[in-house]
Amino acid sequence: MKRQKRSYRIFIIVLLAVFALMALMPFVYLVVASLVEDMSQVFKNGLALDITPDMLGTGNYRMLVTEQHGVFFRWFWNSVVVTAMFTVLSLATSSMVGYAVSVYRFRGRKIYIIMIMSTMMIPVEILMLPLYREMLSFRLLNTYLGVVLPFADSSFAIYFFMQYAASLPRELVDAARVDGCGEFAIFLKIMGPLMIPAFGSMGILQAMTAWNDFLWPLIVMSTNENFTLTVGLQTYLSPYGNNYNMLFAGAVISVIPLMILFLCNQNAFISGIMAGSVKG
């Protein structure tokens, strides 16, 4: 029995180690490759692994600063702004809607719920054509707002806040009313603060979505200095030879913010992902 247990443990560790290795190898490779200055050495028709220490240096990172007046950091900044705007706007509107639908019993509430449910998982890609035209006529193409506005108020986030608000004690709302508190004050001062864990989880999810979003910024942003990181980086993958020096270094830098966020508060991250799933 004991021996069986031990061989089980060894089997499990090997299994997990293999998967962990597959998950982590691209990171290791990207970091190492980003330090190789002469890219012709790194790969010919695909990646090769024979990299020796004397090939390494920080030249690619310096290149990011100097090439095209450091436009890479402009992209980085754009991603920061878009992510911040998207997250704040999304949390503010979704929490209000989710709260209202779950706490109040008002005429039309059912219709709201149907509206929220029916758009819950309709992806961005479907409406990209009419939305592009719409942004064109609003003169929002090639602007931060154009990237952020259409998808900030997501049904997914609303549904999440609906569930969370429903779990809060409603007596608090009634008690506050008795004390003469207005409805908005109740939300801002009493129920809002109780929803802080929900803001944390959803905030992380939305920030991740915005930071890594690709298709919609690709459609909206049309000039080089307005690109977000994802859109900017892929311009280095041009049909006329790939600029792998900047691609590798840029890719590494683009992952760092979320990586730091994740390593610093893993539990918030994990509970955020879990909160994003539907509890049956």
Added chain:
Amino acid sequence: MGGVGVSLMLTGRKRGAAERHGINTMRIAPYLFTLPFVISFCLFFAYPLGYMVMMSLENIEGISSVTFVGMKNYVRLFGDARVMNAVRNSVMFTAGILVLNVVLALLLAVVLNNRQTPLRNMFRSALYLPALTSIIVAGIYFRLFFGSGDRTPLNSVMSFLGFGPKAWLFDTVYTGVFALVITSTWRWLGTNLIYFLCGLQSIPQELYEAAEIDGAGPLQRLIYVTIPGLRPMIVFVVTVLTYGGLRMFGESYVLWTNGNTPNNIGITIVLYIYKTAFARYQTGYAAAMSTLLFVVLFFINLLYIRFLKIGKEG
């Protein structure tokens, strides 16, 4: 409904407060709270949707030249071999990620949920890390991983096994889909793993104990306790993956530079829509494709809501 009396009493008592706050009353406040949603629903969902259906009935060239063509775009769609290619690739891709992600994520979740497994948190984090990357970062790596050189890790393994090296991205439709499936699974597995871990933790421990007393072995416990207990989560993961699969765009766009997929390899529904609209400027035709895809996804959405009974009172 014991709360009715109380709340009636409260509204009665609240009259004074209501006058003082103007619009800040229980009757009006919910409509103000939900106003952003209504505006965004109309502006960024209902209107574009209607606009898209209208566009799908038109022949649009550039911005200004528009003629009404009725169902012509839809008819054309069914005779378009490239559309069929894209649909086939997307469906194969979806099937691939469904199998890989559900099976592997479930397996890893069961292992990681077992208290006897060492270093559980470390492995969980390691397996989740790829989910933090964008498709661009993943694409940069995997287009090299699937490169045609004979010294790439993949082709080294192929040679070792006695097969020749392959140009994975340019060989056949199947190797193309394979490359797409692996690239996506690398990024998505961690998230699905967490979903399943979350589902496993909601299965009461007593069920396992009871099963053990009844003499159920590990495999029987998996089949009769774990999988039925995970049913809602499995449905959720399958739905999310189906959406993710049918809407996939970035993977193809990055693996084949700027979405220039060779012949019928690697082209997906959304990539084809994108190219039709933004490279060939056949907006009406692209709108017809989007409309059909919308109908399909909307139907899946309805099934899903039905299945899980989410949104029901309670």
